[in-house]
Amino acid sequence: MKSCRIGVYICMCGTNIAKIVDVEAVRDFVSGLPNVILTRTYKYMCSNPGQEMIVQDIKENNLDRIVVAACSPRMHERTFRNALKTAGLNQYLFEMANIREQCSWVHDDPEMATEKAKALTKAAIKRVALHESLENMSVDMDPRTLVIGGGIAGLTAALELADAGHQVVLVEKKEQLGGNIARVDLTAPYLNSARDLLTERITRVKTNKNIEIFLESKVTDIKGYLGNFTATVQFPNKKMKDGKDNAIRQVGNVIVCTGYKEFDASRITHYGYGKLPNVITSFEFEKMIRNGRIETKEGRVPQFAAIIHCVGSRSKEFHAYCSRVCCMTALKYTHEIKSANPQCYVSDLYIDMHAFGKGHEDFYTHTSEVKTLFLMYEKNDRPVIRRAGPKDDCEMLIEVNEKLSGELIEIPADLVILMVGMEAREDSPEIARLVNISQDKDGWFMESHPKLDPVATTTDGIYIAGTCAAPKDIPDTVAQARAASARILAKISKGKIDVDAVYSEVNENLCCGCRICNNLCPYSAIEYDPIKFQSHVISALCKACGVCVASCPSAAIKGRHFMDNQLIAEVEGVL
Amino acid sequence: MAIRVNPKLIEDLSRFGAEDVHMCYHCGDCSAVCIHSDEMFRFPRKSTRLLQMGLERKLETSLEPWLCYYCGQCSEQCPREAAPGETMMSIRRWLIARYDLTGIAGLFFRSKVAEILAIIIVALLTGIFFLYYGFTFGNIKIYDGPNAFLESSFIHKFDLILGSVLGIFLLINALRMWYLIMVKGNIIPTPWWLYIKQIYLLPWHFFSQKRYAKCESTNSNNVHMPWLVHLGLMIGYVLMLILVMVFLPALQQGPEIQWSVHIFGYLASIGLIGGSVYFIYSRRKKQQIQYQKSHSTDWVFIILLGIIIITGVTQHILHRSGLFEAANIVYVVHLMSVVPWLFRMPFSKWAHLIYRPLAMYFAAIWAEAFELQNYPQNVIPITQT
Numbered sequence: 001m002k003s004c005r006i007g008v009y010i011c012m013c014g015t016n017i018a019k020i021v022d023v024e025a026v027r028d029f030v031s032g033l034p035n036v037i038l039t040r041t042y043k044y045m046c047s048n049p050g051q052e053m054i055v056q057d058i059k060e061n062n063l064d065r066i067v068v069a070a071c072s073p074r075m076h077e078r079t080f081r082n083a084l085k086t087a088g089l090n091q092y093l094f095e096m097a098n099i100r101e102q103c104s105w106v107h108d109d110p111e112m113a114t115e116k117a118k119a120l121t122k123a124a125i126k127r128v129a130l131h132e133s134l135e136n137m138s139v140d141m142d143p144r145t146l147v148i149g150g151g152i153a154g155l156t157a158a159l160e161l162a163d164a165g166h167q168v169v170l171v172e173k174k175e176q177l178g179g180n181i182a183r184v185d186l187t188a189p190y191l192n193s194a195r196d197l198l199t200e201r202i203t204r205v206k207t208n209k210n211i212e213i214f215l216e217s218k219v220t221d222i223k224g225y226l227g228n229f230t231a232t233v234q235f236p237n238k239k240m241k242d243g244k245d246n247a248i249r250q251v252g253n254v255i256v257c258t259g260y261k262e263f264d265a266s267r268i269t270h271y272g273y274g275k276l277p278n279v280i281t282s283f284e285f286e287k288m289i290r291n292g293r294i295e296t297k298e299g300r301v302p303q304f305a306a307i308i309h310c311v312g313s314r315s316k317e318f319h320a321y322c323s324r325v326c327c328m329t330a331l332k333y334t335h336e337i338k339s340a341n342p343q344c345y346v347s348d349l350y351i352d353m354h355a356f357g358k359g360h361e362d363f364y365t366h367t368s369e370v371k372t373l374f375l376m377y378e379k380n381d382r383p384v385i386r387r388a389g390p391k392d393d394c395e396m397l398i399e400v401n402e403k404l405s406g407e408l409i410e411i412p413a414d415l416v417i418l419m420v421g422m423e424a425r426e427d428s429p430e431i432a433r434l435v436n437i438s439q440d441k442d443g444w445f446m447e448s449h450p451k452l453d454p455v456a457t458t459t460d461g462i463y464i465a466g467t468c469a470a471p472k473d474i475p476d477t478v479a480q481a482r483a484a485s486a487r488i489l490a491k492i493s494k495g496k497i498d499v500d501a502v503y504s505e506v507n508e509n510l511c512c513g514c515r516i517c518n519n520l521c522p523y524s525a526i527e528y529d530p531i532k533f534q535s536h537v538i539s540a541l542c543k544a545c546g547v548c549v550a551s552c553p554s555a556a557i558k559g560r561h562f563m564d565n566q567l568i569a570e571v572e573g574v575l
Numbered sequence: 576m577a578i579r580v581n582p583k584l585i586e587d588l589s590r591f592g593a594e595d596v597h598m599c600y601h602c603g604d605c606s607a608v609c610i611h612s613d614e615m616f617r618f619p620r621k622s623t624r625l626l627q628m629g630l631e632r633k634l635e636t637s638l639e640p641w642l643c644y645y646c647g648q649c650s651e652q653c654p655r656e657a658a659p660g661e662t663m664m665s666i667r668r669w670l671i672a673r674y675d676l677t678g679i680a681g682l683f684f685r686s687k688v689a690e691i692l693a694i695i696i697v698a699l700l701t702g703i704f705f706l707y708y709g710f711t712f713g714n715i716k717i718y719d720g721p722n723a724f725l726e727s728s729f730i731h732k733f734d735l736i737l738g739s740v741l742g743i744f745l746l747i748n749a750l751r752m753w754y755l756i757m758v759k760g761n762i763i764p765t766p767w768w769l770y771i772k773q774i775y776l777l778p779w780h781f782f783s784q785k786r787y788a789k790c791e792s793t794n795s796n797n798v799h800m801p802w803l804v805h806l807g808l809m810i811g812y813v814l815m816l817i818l819v820m821v822f823l824p825a826l827q828q829g830p831e832i833q834w835s836v837h838i839f840g841y842l843a844s845i846g847l848i849g850g851s852v853y854f855i856y857s858r859r860k861k862q863q864i865q866y867q868k869s870h871s872t873d874w875v876f877i878i879l880l881g882i883i884i885i886t887g888v889t890q891h892i893l894h895r896s897g898l899f900e901a902a903n904i905v906y907v908v909h910l911m912s913v914v915p916w917l918f919r920m921p922f923s924k925w926a927h928l929i930y931r932p933l934a935m936y937f938a939a940i941w942a943e944a945f946e947l948q949n950y951p952q953n954v955i956p957i958t959q960t
Binding site: 033410 | 624
């Protein structure tokens with residue numbers, strides 16, 4: 001074994017560790033181990049004096065390896081690595097032993113816990129002796145960005161980046177920009193015109209020299225890694241000047257804003273959508289308003305209108321989630337119907353009224369003021385719509401088990417509007433594969449962290465914004481688009497990207513080109529070179545999960561910082 | 576079978592004063608704060624819901640509106656300003672119209688013009704009739720005795736006839752109320768002997784209004800003592816009615832005053848004056864929530880009552896001062912206001928004098944019938960429609 005000078009620090013974490021683990025016993029145990037020059041216990045290693053103590057000891061005692069037995073490395077590994085850097089030591093010559101989460105917090109027998117702490121600390125000491133100095137890499141950042149989807153999110157993100165002076169490639173599948181909002185008349189709760197919101201964005205996007213727009217186009221391939229992606233855009237209906245039907249663009253980052261699709265109302269048989277002519281979806285109603293006349297299929301002004309919430313949302317059979325925008329949109333319809341015909345009897349059948357946003361509760365109150373009949377139905381007891389008889393003064397009758405009164409009632413309706421929920425697009429698996437991101441059980445794209453990192457994904461350089469990540473309203477969508485742009489702008493302004501020194505490497509002399517690792521890599525970080533018949537790890541994409549290392553039949557792949565001898569030494573230490 | 580809603584009901588009720596019903600979003604705070612809301616009869620939320628949805632049949636057979644005395648607590652803390660107290664009041668007005676088969680009550684509640692016109696016509700007819708009678712059979716200069724302008728025995732007969740007609744109307748309305756609540760709206764078998772067992776509740780609630788007193792304990796503004804004031808007005812009222820109906824000949828025996836009889840008249844007058852001054856003041860001031868919204872019929876009631884009191888007292892003073900001619904004229908004016916006022920009785924809010932004790936009586940019968948059936952009180956079986 002290589003000779004080195006190891007400093008070991010055992011943290012008490014106040015009493016968090018010390019009340020169960022006998023830290024002095026751990027110290028006595030490890031101070032006798034080979035290569036250990038110095039051992040200390042301290043109340044809070046992560047505190048400034050604790051860190052300074054490490055820096056001081058490294059300088060005074062010429063230490064070249066450090067072990068801290070404290071909390072989880074997820075908590076403070078970065079803190080102590082920085083301390084090593086300050087002392088002029090390579091940050092990878094460090095190891096943490098977790099004697100809090102894995103000892104004192106989970107065990108109540110002090111003796112056994114102390115034994116376990118000893119073993120863990122010994123393992124860390126054995127491992128750190130074999131650590132090597134590693135240097136972080138840095139790669140260039142291409143300032144251009146690819147935005148997939150030309151809805152409100154895509155338009156906003158593109159403008160944000162282009163206004164900062166960077167090139168944007170905007171790809172839209174349809175023949176026009178605008179997305180789903182282009183199908184909407186007014187927006188809740190302030191009744192602003194959706195068209196006004198959009199026209200301003202679209203005009204600015206179209207006139208911005210930094211934005212290259214591809215309409216009726218699809219991104220069919222994305223290669224590369226953070227800062228250096230190569231995207232292929234295909235446009236089957238058009239040809240470029242040189243006769244090609246595709247374009248290749250170099251970009252540094254990608255924002256996915258592919259939006260949602262509405263739920264297919266005919267899936268719920270209770271409502272007779274498709275069979276009863278005057279049962280329409282919210283988007284059909286939007287179209288009706290945009291045409292300027294609320295009427296039945298027969299051209300009559302409805303005397304009774306009914307709005308049914310949660311069509312496809314909040315049910316186990318279809319989608320368990322809430323689509324978030326339908327409640328306020330339904331209230332908006334009430335206003336629109338009432339302002340066109342104040343005599344119209346509007347009933348609003350809901351499960352729960354979700355009025356969570358700014359101005360929403362006021363909007364709800366105001367809708368009550370215009371005399372809307374709110375009826376609550378049970379989630380699993382849907383209303384049933386049927387055609388009215390010849391004696392009735394209405395087109396249809398809705399039977400509903402009204403929850404607030406407990407009565408089974410029948411309400412008249414000439415026009416029924418189904419508030420269809422949001423659904424992940426059918427092509428979202430394709431997109432997810434294209435940019436190498438995950439989808440949740442409902443098909444929405446997954447964020448890196450649902451609370452702390454909502455627009456980033458698990459693939460560096462790929463961001464998500466708007467309703468492709470989950471149902472949300474316009475303000476939230478715009479906020480996400482801007483957040484994603486801000487994240488990218490921050491990266492662009494740095495110019496270079498630091499890549500963690502911990503990644504896998506293929507020993508080209510040993511690789512036989514079997515390509516097993518190619519398909520196993522969850523981050524698509526392994527490239528295959530068809531000329532050399534060899535695989536190659538793109539270090540910027542590698543997250544050091546180790547799957548390729550384990551799978552390689554010729555042991556040609558090494559995980560840096562997770563070398564075989566390091567791991568074996570650690571296991572020996574524990575035993 | 577599903578019950579068909581009546582989409583027009585809420586619109587109709589707005590003419591009875593229920594203007595903010597649609598604001599309710601059913602938090603249930605009103606029912607929680609109400610001291611009278613219990614396991615068996617929950618209100619105002621339930622009544623509000625029936626009204627919002629237009630379940631006319633359920634509403635017309637419900638007892639709950641009569642169990643509310645409008646202390647105003649519910650409206651005070653309603654988070655959505657849906658005025659549940661006022662809604663209950665409006666439903667009571669609507670129920671009065673429902674119990675009345677003639678349709679007059681509904682007409683008066685819905686149209687103040689119709690009501691005022693009817694009052695003027697009845698007042699004029701009364702005036703013409705008494706003037707004609709007086710000038711034909713009496714002497715304008717004589718107030719007492721057989722040759723009086725309006726002879727007391729004649730007026731007495733007239734009173735009794737009018738009283739009987741009104742009584743018949745009230746009785747029919749009360750029967751209709753019984754039919755709606757205990758027959759049409761009934762959900763469990765009610766043995767006949769329960770009606771006899773609980774009969775004592777009718778005079779008890781009529782004279783004590785004890786349930787109203789319970790509201791005072793929770794009222795933040797209890798210095799106004801609405802129960803006492805209401806009781807004073809009611810006793811003055813009933814006393815005056817009995818005096819006029821039964822003891823009129825004794826009251827008008829002659830020029831020499833009979834204190835033994837008149838003392839009651841004075842007491843009743845004080846009760847009436849006190850009560851009406853309080854109501855006019857409260858409805859004008861609008862400090863208490865139950866007086867903030869006044870229906871046109873409320874004002875007609877108070878104004879007519881005011882005229883009756885003023886003319887009644889003036890006539891008495893003139894009579895006692897020996898100004899018989901003036902006293903006779905004021906007497907005719909007094910009768911011109913009394914007759915329409917009495918005529919209005921079975922068709923107005925006034926009828927609650929009968930309906931409230933009946934409601935308590937029915938409620939007690941129901942509660943006991945439920946117990947006999949061993950139903951838990953909070954589980955009301957589904958009505959067969």
